[in-house]
Amino acid sequence: DAKTTQPPSMDCAEGRAANLPCNHSTISGNEYVYWYRQIHSQGPQYIIHGLKNNETNEMASLIITEDRKSSTLILPHATLRDTAVYYCIVRVDRGSTLGRLYFGRGTQLTVWP
Amino acid sequence: NAGVTQTPKFRILKIGQSMTLQCAQDMNHNYMYWYRQDPGMGLKLIYYSVGAGITDKGEVPNGYNVSRSTTEDFPLRLELAAPSQTSVYFCASSYSIQAGGVRSKNIQYFGAGTRLSVL
Numbered sequence: 001d002a003k004t005t006q007p008p009s010m011d012c013a014e015g016r017a018a019n020l021p022c023n024h025s026t027i028s029g030n031e032y033v034y035w036y037r038q039i040h041s042q043g044p045q046y047i048i049h050g051l052k053n054n055e056t057n058e059m060a061s062l063i064i065t066e067d068r069k070s071s072t073l074i075l076p077h078a079t080l081r082d083t084a085v086y087y088c089i090v091r092v093d094r095g096s097t098l099g100r101l102y103f104g105r106g107t108q109l110t111v112w113p
Numbered sequence: 114n115a116g117v118t119q120t121p122k123f124r125i126l127k128i129g130q131s132m133t134l135q136c137a138q139d140m141n142h143n144y145m146y147w148y149r150q151d152p153g154m155g156l157k158l159i160y161y162s163v164g165a166g167i168t169d170k171g172e173v174p175n176g177y178n179v180s181r182s183t184t185e186d187f188p189l190r191l192e193l194a195a196p197s198q199t200s201v202y203f204c205a206s207s208y209s210i211q212a213g214g215v216r217s218k219n220i221q222y223f224g225a226g227t228r229l230s231v232l
Contacts, residue, residue, distance in 0.1 A: 034219055043117075043203050043223025044156065087155065091219050100171065101219060103148075103155035 004088045009108040018075040020107050022088030025069040030092050033064060034101070035073045037084040044087065044103070047073065078111045085109075115139050119204050119224035126194040126231045134189040134227050136204030144207045145187040146171075146221065147179065149200040156203065162187055194231040202227045 005023040012018040024033065034049040048055055048062045050071075055062045061074040075082055087106040120135045138145065143164050148156040148171075158171030162181040176198060178190040187206075191198060205221040 032219065041201075041226070043205070043226055044221075045223070046220045049219070089219075100146075100158055100161060101156075101221060102158070102172075105153075105155050 004090055004104065006086070006088050006104070006107045008105065009110070011110040011112060012075075012078045014080060014111050014113050015077055018078040018082065018109055018111065020073040020075075020086050020088075020109060021070065022073070023070045024088070024090045027068050027090050028092075031090045032092070033062065033071050034089045034091060035060070035062065036087045036089065036101075036103070037082075038087070038106070039081075039084040047086075078109075080111050080113065083109060083111045117204055117206055117222050117224035119202075119227050121227060122225065123228045124230070126191075126229065128194060128196065128231060130194050131190070131192050132194070132229075134191075134202055134204075134229075136187045136189065136224060137185050138187075138204075138206040138222070139185065140206060140222065141184060142206035142208055142222070143184070144221075145181065146205045146207075147177070147187070147189045148203045148205065149173065149198075150203065150226075151200050159189065159202075191229075196231050198229065199231045200229060202229060 032049050032051050035047040036044040038044045047059050050062045064071045085106040085108050087103050089101050117138045146161040147159040150156045157173045159177050160179040162168045165181050165184050168179050181187050203226050204224045207221040
């Protein structure tokens with residue numbers, strides 16, 4: 001699996017956009033980028049995923065660079081409830097080790113009032 | 114719709130005791146997983162299952178055992194508890210063949226966790 005690199009911490013003012021970067025320079029052509037978050041003491045929560053096109057859902061947007069070596073998760077209007085650790089994970093979606101996600105330390109996002 | 118349910122929420126064990134962490138899902142998911150999370154760290158995969166009767170080791174399986182006799186249940190067994198097993202344990206599930214919408218085996222739904230201390 002491609003390794004990901006994320007900043008250990010970021011902060012953002014409430015109501016502003018939070019842009020969380022992730023580097024995955026060794027990503028291969030069949031690997032997807034997944035984002036999860038973990039609010040303190042809770043189980044992780046799936047946010048969004050994509051292969052090469054930008055994706056948007058009700059929670060966030062995912063921007064993947066054209067060379068696919070990095071991506072950015074965007075929370076368009078951050079709220080205090082978005083304070084969490086955000087994990088960027090790169091995985092294939094086929095094959096014998098399906099669903100084996102590897103969580104690193106992620107980015108601690110703190111949204112302040 | 115309960116999702117993934119873990120019991121108990123908290124437990125204190127003495128060294129050498131055994132216990133079973135329960136996990137049940139009601140989403141008809143084929144895949145189920147057990148993770149542990151030590152303080153300040155990311156999650157590490159202990160065991161996973163791709164369906165009833167099929168289990169396999171993850172990154173840190175030593176000291177644990179699992180079984181998957183039904184689609185719904187995936188218990189995790191600690192036979193001889195050690196202080197190194199003090200952690201928060203999360204169960205997760207993913208992927209239903211019958212489900213519609215966005216389907217990816219890597220979209221996992223997590224339980225609330227079991228906080229275990231071994232003293």
